Amino acid sequence: MPIRKTVAAITLLCAGLAVSSAGAQTSEPITPVRPPQKLNVGMVELGKKLYFDPRLSKSGFISCNSCHNLSMGGTDNLPTSIGDHWHQGPINAPTVLNSSLNLAQFWDGRAADLQAQAGGPIANPGEMGFSHTLAVDMLRSIPAYVREFKQVFGSDKLAIDQVTAAIAEFEKTLVTPNSRFDQWLLGKQDALSGEEVAGYKLFKDSGCVGCHNGEAVGGNSFQKLGVVAPFPGDKQAAGRAAVTGKDADRFNFKVPTLRNVELTYPYFHDGSANTLSEAVETMGRIQLGKKFTGSENAQIVAFLKTLTGDQPAFTVPTLPPSSDKTPRPKPF
């Protein structure tokens, strides 16, 4: 994405110019999270309601927020998710936080962007178990939603594209600036302890930043899991090969963001690592061929915990009630 890279480069340059006199770290492989820009506020508000609305599921019980819980780092903190009729999902739910920074969505990148992603779970029988047609029929039966879609999109058209566009616009607000690490990057030298700075140095020197870099500390490439040694957990997932059809892409996954990683346990596509310490140990060993000592591991974990930024802070939305004509959910 050349345009994106150019923008990032310009921004980095400007950031460097603006704060270099204040002691900012200007040549780091990780860049601060920028607050969202150029958002359509009306669309964000509509998308927020839809994100929290379980009527987008067949059961009327599961919303986007069920598995990408904004009280819990944008995840469900489960190895794999619970779907319609308690279906056990095949893969760990990635965080929605900072997901607008990803080069593509889902672990295998099968959705190009947030809007393409948002339609997936609604119609997945093992997730929300609904259909796009039924979801739109439900929304069209609710006068307050009909009015709000009309206001936001300037048209009477209410189709799945408007639904997913609004959800995606809301999700773009879910970035988490102002982590202690970003404060340090921007010049606040006492934002990090010596242990945390040492952890960051180790994170760089060991090669972790080869994949975990940029604004999201990840999310910008697909990589093979198990470069030096085999991954100890699930080995069945196809990974990127499910999208490209290429055998060389088997077990390639989108590198997850490490922003807010303290909140997004358990780790890996199969949720097989319960703790950051375990995840660091595994990644060092299977990706880099390194065996971190206990104190090195602790330093890296200390650094990773400085990546927790400002969590989403907005008023719980009030959903418009169903009308007498709204088809009722089918929970059982």
Add this chain to the structure above:
Amino acid sequence: MPIRKTVAAITLLCAGLAVSSAGAQTSEPITPVRPPQKLNVGMVELGKKLYFDPRLSKSGFISCNSCHNLSMGGTDNLPTSIGDHWHQGPINAPTVLNSSLNLAQFWDGRAADLQAQAGGPIANPGEMGFSHTLAVDMLRSIPAYVREFKQVFGSDKLAIDQVTAAIAEFEKTLVTPNSRFDQWLLGKQDALSGEEVAGYKLFKDSGCVGCHNGEAVGGNSFQKLGVVAPFPGDKQAAGRAAVTGKDADRFNFKVPTLRNVELTYPYFHDGSANTLSEAVETMGRIQLGKKFTGSENAQIVAFLKTLTGDQPAFTVPTLPPSSDKTPRPKPF
């Protein structure tokens, strides 16, 4: 509860004195919802987190807010609720909104107050499926929770009584003042349309206020369902008899609040009425022996929709992350 009634009477008297010159309705059987008072703010904030924390369930997926969703009138808008492993609950989830005004909790009043209620679903195998011991063990493993309990309760003790006390304190904030009907009661004559006022008059003259009265428009007595004609839905629930053991109390239920009733569909203990119109028709017929005309039914429904008050408006809580020692949920 004589003390409560005395307080209510004094409040009503004072309200009458204060606003009578402004044209307030001073002798109505329904009284305005009062904003909450004398709350422990620290305990409210802790209780809010607990209310939204799915780690209080065995699966790590179900929180208080799952079935008493504060985006949806404090209910799940399902006939009966979904519990652990998609268990189908036996009874409709009552709204948590204004539940502090109820004479007791649950449809059969088996919990004396909100604190007694809050422990029930956590340990119910068909709801959150956990145990009080495991819930407390989970909380004790999370340093931020341990600190917050200590700050709020001034003690290192962290047991189920503190957990339920905090949840109950938060729930006391969930009253919904400022409905259009309350504005009208307090003197704003143009807050209601002629149709709505006619609906209220019919609601009174038909005898609905015999049970649906007071601050919550219900919630203050147990009554037999099916006085004049049999209830058309589920007839298996024991009702109040499950608590008293008296056959005379069979199919007696706590009269539900009608505050926010537009939002709390479907109606009755079995959730068998999908619309307000249907619920009004049934109640008139089986409780009062009345057959409302179409326009009478519409007037009463119009009145009922004026009982929607200010919905809870607070920032989505951020939950403290589990520690490495926190026992992980068992979703499957």
